[in-house]
Amino acid sequence: MADVIRVTFRLDAEGPAFTVKGRMAWALHELVHAGERGCTPIERPAPRWSHYIFLLRKKAGLAIETVDESHGGSYSGSHGRYVLRSPVQVIEEARR
Template sequence: MRAQPVITAIGPRGPMTVNGQVAKSLEALIRCGTAGVTALEVASWAYRLGAYVHNLRRDYGLVIETMRETHEGGWHGRYVLHSPVTIIGPKL
């Protein structure tokens, strides 16, 4: 069994430890910066990106904007992290 990814960081509420897919989502949000990230861009591993973003908002108080991008046939969300987050632990 593979070990879960873990990130230790400093966020708006202070130190935090984020595990699993939520940690990978946080790392993607930080890496993508103001360009943000969509579920399609991380589809190889983030099967529920919206849920992971919800957890980051609820559990860690992060401000993550959902930008609505229209396309033929509907729309999708692009998530942009606005809270300052500094990774102090292992990077993925």
């Protein structure tokens, strides 16, 4: 996992700044850097992606799309690809 521990951002240039910490900061960092491609728990493993996304939606007010994708292999099934749809301006990232 990246060593991002805090992200401060704005949803628009005039709006208030928001700060997220811990795993929410890590997930936001991953979403911002993934762009339109988005992120999946398969590509960027973490224990509770769906919860981080829930918190970013509810507590930070971010629009994040979940795209269902199928995958094969020994444990075939489906997973979500998370795509950040809110225009986010990152002001500061703190790292360990």
